[in-house]
Amino acid sequence: MKHSALCRPLQGLFLTLLLALLSSHVFAQEAPLTEREALQAQVLAGVCASCHGTEGRLSGVIPAIAQRPASVLESQLLAFKRGETPHTTVMERLARGYTDEELALLARYFAQPQAYRPTQP
Ligand code: HEC
Secondary structure (H helix, E strand, C coil), X not given: CHHHHHHHHHHHHHHHHHHHHHHHHHXXXXXXXXXXXXXXXXXXXXXXXXXXXXXXXXXXXXXXXXCCCHHHHHHHHHHHHCCCCCCCCCHHHHHCCCCHHHHHHHHHHHHCCCCCCCCCC
């Protein structure tokens, strides 16, 4: 019993890494966001900015997320949502509030070179 309780977080980590590897392979080519997708993503990403910085680039205790490959961000977010990432503070609860499609969109959004420009004219 004790053994499996210890292994579970490790399994989650392993799955996350495996997912990241697999999806980065499959989705190596990123399509740019359409105007509509970019608008939707900006609304969804507003809440992320309060912790991850306005462009997802804040450095410090909270990890920066901007401009990482979308496939990596997506698998991290899905792993949070499914409770597969051990020792999270807020991301597990947060990620549950989004559909898988919204998480994929957020991942593509933060992966862009010019991620999150709230004051664009
Ligand atoms: C209340 C603060 C807060 C908000 C809001 C927030 N995050 Fe996070 N995020 C964190 C913290 C803290 C971590 C580290 C994992 C943990 O403790 O949950 C993290 C980790 C992450 C990671 C993994 C980064 C890594 O290298 O491990 C990603 C990806 C991420 N967040 C994306 C997002 C997205 C997308 C949003 C908006 C939907 C968001 N976060 C909103 C605090 C926040």
